[in-house]
Amino acid sequence: MKRKSTLILALLLPLQIIFIKIISNYPQFVETWYSKTLYPEISRIMRISLGILPFSLGDFLYAFLVISIIRWLVIRIRQRFKNPKKWILEAFATLSIIYACFNIFWGYNYYRLPLHQSLGIDNEYSTEELIRLTESLISRSNAIHSELAESDSVKIDMPYDKNELFDITLKGYTNIKKQYPELTYEGESLKRSLYSIPLSYMGFNGYLNPLTNEAQVNTIIVPYKIPTTASHEIGHQLGFAKENEANFIACLATMNHPDPYFRYSGFTFALSYCLNELYRRDKEQTDEIIKTIHPGILANYREVQEFWLKHQNPLEPMFQMFYNHYLIANNQAEGMKSYSYVVALLVNYFEDPETQFQL
Structure with missing residues (x-):
């Protein structure tokens, strides 16, 4: 038998x-x-x-x-x-x-359907639209930075401990569900990963366990990145399996957050995607635009970069390659490169007049 x-x-x-x-x-x-x-x-x-x-x-x-x-x-x-x-x-x-x-x-x-279809937004955009959005995100990021920092050259440090960051993360979803009911989050299961140290050396901020639906966050990363990371993993819990879609949802939840520190994390997170895509299209234009960003924001970017450089190891490319193949095997044909889809979603989200007043 x-x-x-x-x-x-x-x-x-x-x-x-x-x-x-x-x-x-x-x-x-x-x-x-x-x-x-x-x-x-x-x-x-x-x-x-x-x-x-x-x-x-x-x-x-x-x-x-x-x-x-x-x-x-x-x-x-x-x-x-x-x-x-x-x-x-x-x-x-x-x-x-x-x-x-x-x-x-x-x-x-x-x-499932691509996120732009399920949320009813477009996924095409021009370089001119990308530039307008990048400039708008810089303006918003600079404004929030000025609100939180004593000068434009000071980086932002989160005033919350890691448990508080998890609790506050949920408020972003309470806000965004008014516009997108499908992003309603009930039943908190957001936890610190027991493997935060190895995750750092593997190059990962967090992950969702698909067998238990628990969202794990690498809590030794720079605290400034925890709001978007935790929001990203909640996006996975809500059924948005693709990495680029969960990143866009993390932008929505943090940019619409009532807490200014979370909005700062969200807007600068969205800005980093736009800058990377614009750099790929027009390096000279990107170099000029970066000059308009507060030095304190760039200091936050460097802080994150330095963290990952500190945790680089010879095996990290192998882990990244394995994960890239995992993405391809699970209906993400471009693997980790598909993250650029976030920019298309952001451009069209901001182009929609109905969303402008909320951000």
């Missing part, structure tokens, strides 16, 4: 992969029946049930999986990989269960 069940589970793995290939061609179906119907209930239940834990169950689950894999390899080596039919079948059966849980609990969101 056990062998029959193992065989069935193993055979379900290729069937699941075929099913994914099929539904990836029907984003409206995924959007309607999974992302807006089934997933919100799954996500809410998981967040409410696990959010009460003061630690990340998902981090312990990852540790258990790693230990189990190492144990499995040791046993196979000791047995010299004897009886391959049995252990290969068991391995495929286990992968089948994990793959099913990944997709049912969260992964099908990779195949």
Whole structure:
């Protein structure tokens, strides 16, 4: 009986992969029946049930999986990989269960409608529109910086501890849900990652555990970056699986935040994307525009850059390459380069007159 069940589970793995290939061609179906119907209930239940834990169950689950894999390899080596039919079948059966849980609990969101369609905004823009937005973001960022700093050359430090930053993050979603009800966040499950140090050396700010729907934040990063990072992971929890879309949602939640420090984090985060895209298109124009940014804002940018330079290591490119392939495998054809889509969303969001008064 056990062998029959193992065989069935193993055979379900290729069937699941075929099913994914099929539904990836029907984003409206995924959007309607999974992302807006089934997933919100799954996500809410998981967040409410696990959010009460003061630690990340998902981090312990990852540790258990790693230990189990190492144990499995040791046993196979000791047995010299004897009886391959049995252990290969068991391995495929286990992968089948994990793959099913990944997709049912969260992964099908990779195949939903693009965010610009679900939010009703365009995704095309010209260089002239990009320049106008960049100048507007500089003006807004400079204004908030002047409000918070004694002089334009002083960098901004967050006046909150890391627990307070998590609590305050949620207020941004309370604000933005008035305009976008689909961004309503109920059931807090935002936690410090137990692996913040290794995450820093791998080059990651945080992650969502798709098996527990807990949002983990790397809390040793520069505090100035925690508001957008935490907001980004909440975006994932709400079912926006693609990195570029979660980044845009992080911009919305922080730029519309009632707290000026969070707005500063959000506007300068959005500005960094525009500057990078403008630099790619017109280096000379970018060099001129950067001169209009308060030195204190540039100091914050340097602070973040110095943090990542401090944590560089020879293995980081390998981790980034692995993650890039993960993105490509999950319906993000351009991998990490697809992050530039954030700029298209920002340009068209600001071009919409109905959104102007809110920012």
